[in-house]
Amino acid sequence: MICLCARGSRTRRRQAREQNGKRAEHKEGLSSDDEETSTDMTSVNMERDRIIRECKKAFEDVVEDFHSLDCIKSHFEVWRREYADCYRDAYIGLCLPKLFNPLIRLQLMTWNPLEAQCANFEYMLWFESLLFYGFEENSVLQRGDGDICLLPSIVEKVILSKLTVLAEQVWDPLSNSQTARLVGFIRRLMKSYPTVLHGENRYTQELLRMIVFRIRRTLDEDVFLPLYPKNVLENKNGGPYLFYQRQFWSCVKLLGNILQWEGILSGSCLRDLALDSTLNRYILSALQTTDTGEDNVPKCQKVVECLPVQWFSGLKGQKTLPQLEPFCRYLTHLASSFHRGSLGGSDLERRSAKDLIKEVVKMLGQMNALDHIITVAAEHGIKDIKPLLEAKS
Template identity: 40%
Template sequence: SGESSEDEAQIKWEEQQIKKAVKLSQETYDDLSLHKSQPAKPKFEPSVSLPPVDLEIVKKRLTERITSLQDVHRAHQREYEKYMEDIESSKMAVQELEKSSDAALNYKFYRAMKTYVENLINCLNEKLKYINELELAVHVLLQQRAMRIVNRRQDELKNETAYIQHLTSGNRKPTNDGLEGAEKSQLLEMCEHRRTLRRQVRECSGEADHHEGMSSDDELTPTEVTKFQKSRDNVLEDSRKVFEDVHADFCDIRKILLKFQEWKEKFPDSYCEAYISFCLPKLLNPLIRVQLINWNPLEVGVIFSQNFAELEEMPWFRAIEEFSDARNKSESKRDDNPDKEVLPRVIEKTILPKITAFVKSVWDPLSTSQTKNLVQLCNSIFEKQVLSKNECSRAKEDLVNMVVQRMKKSVEEDVFIPLYPKSTVEDKSSLHSKFQDRRFWSAVKLLSNVLLWDGIVQEDTVRDLGLRKLLNRYLLLNLINMPPGPDNIEKCNKVVACLPERWFQDLQSGSTLPELLNFCQHLLQCAHTLHRDNHSDETKEVLLLMMRVKALHMVEDFLEEYKLEHLKPMI
């Protein structure tokens, strides 16, 4: 077994040696075959024959080449210069053509604008006569209605005064028993009937803070209302026909302003040099007046069935406001906008004179509703709408002067408070007492209306009319002749409620206004009487009234005199 294993090992070793020999011979063969397949590299031979180089020939050829290029460059340069000259010439020609074209267009625009303005002026001049007639017709209607109410009120006052005077003298009937006496009795009955109707309306509406005599008594009979409405409707119908045969470009304010807006945008400098902003208010005046034919500044206006709560909401106002606020898109040498003055000038030249005419002929200073509407309108114009800065507003001055004139006339003609013996007015249900109270409250109403103008009319003028003339001359005389008590205090309270609080804000001396000294003396006398009669609540109420008018020294002296220490904290 040992020999057999050695034989097997010998055989394996021989086989391995044979395999190694075969593998080595194969690799050697592959290397030889690869070496034979690669081509042989060519060898470079430096000895090649070239033509001889002559520097003169090279120089000559380069010179010829440069000369040729220079000739081509000069030709291109001449061609370039020619093209540049042609371009400049073309630009000059274009500019000349453009200038001639703009001049023609400008001339065409100005000629068209001139023709338009001439036609517009001719149209308005032709219609101006009809506008004046319609405006006058409406104003006459309103004036006649106002005069009818005022005359009726004055006649009723005279008749009622005469009737009560006859009763005081012992006669139960007026001395004149003829037709005139019957007419007077009928007037008094109609007056009492209207008073009763107003009282019933107030009771239904729950209006408690009202006194007989504070109503305007401006009701018209149904026949008068129908007649007035019919006449006014006829005028309004005619006013709608004024421009019915006119193209909108010549009667529509917005379209007219668009024409001038186009001018301002295209040629702003010539527009300003022509002072168009000064001409427009006068040019638009007739068109605005047509829209205002049915406008009543004393009432909540209705213009052609369209309600306008304020002046700013009217169509012409909006159109002018938009025109004034329009931005100029073109370049102009001017930085300011002269059209900002168009609206203020329209208000000065058209609106304020119309309001002044109403104040002169239609306004009733005794009417609280009319006065409030008028004051509100004036405040809106004077505060919100700044009047022309470059002109002294003569129209505003005329309006204020007319307001003062009408209030003076009303104080002189409409205020009458009779004085009767105490025995005749002690009974509050008597005719004397009722008539006296009505006249007192009517004067208080006028005082309130006069003081509403504080801030528009000069303060000295308002204080003169309201305090010196109305309060001290009429109202105070009635208060002094009344016994201290609830009625007297109520009347004094109403008087104090009318006074503007602004008057007492800067009073630091402890004394009231000079015009209120007599009134405060009356309050002080009432306080003395009430305190002596042990009416502490009424006394305190009177002292509070004195404090509201800043009569602090009087109140302090009163408290010191009666040792009312518990009331000092209210000072």
């Protein structure tokens, strides 16, 4: 039933786009409509409510002094205040994160930063309760006081651990909204907790490994780009053509989602995932098996738009990244196809072909592929490339 409703709402939105004249602008596969799930949301919400009810019973049989975070915390605050030396010698600061862990996890049971209305964990009761733990009026914390690291340690052991599980079991790399939320949340953690989110931290390493694993699994199991014979795709209203277009744009969306991890994943890892495993493996193969018509220009432009500009700002010489060479060669071939197709045509057709070739040149310029620009310009009489060459010199 939910699946039929989702399809119905998607159809209504498509019809609305057609009535508003926006059908041409919309690319099936890039839409957030594709992220709708056929899962019975009513059943999911009922199960969620059941879990919340069960959580409230977790400490029903616990004595009053230990049934809540505040109660347990108060005992340690008294110990710290009245028996400071004993408290310090017992290394209580190292034990507290593990002690508070189950109580905090209980409060975080339904917390999910992949959801649109996810609460900020720093505004939750457990965080506010522990925020000033160890601080007393008219006192100064010592530099080596372990309690200073209480909250960062909890973020490390609880928040990052939960994120790792969510990345493995909940996050869909094909979902633009989920990816944007996850990336945004991790960036905020990197800014707010730099002593936790760094390459040497094992919890951070495990989270990043899981993110890479999940992307690779999506590439291997969830991406499918059919390679139809060109004559099958001639009918642009036919099922094969529409399915191919949808799958192609879905793959482009995945490329954009992967590249959102720029600055979080290492450059070599990101280029392997985005360029070798997505662009060259799927997108470029699909482009090469279709007619080199002008429809491929906006597809290539969308790919180039996804690429981080900082990848090219530090490049020296006239060559682009090695992983982008196959794509640049395809663009050069595309320009040649436009030129050949205009030979013997009308003035309008020749001007149109030249405009398309200029668009190809712009894309090559954005990728610092100046050697390819020079080749295209020489073969097809494009004269206004000097600004591009000067900008990259």
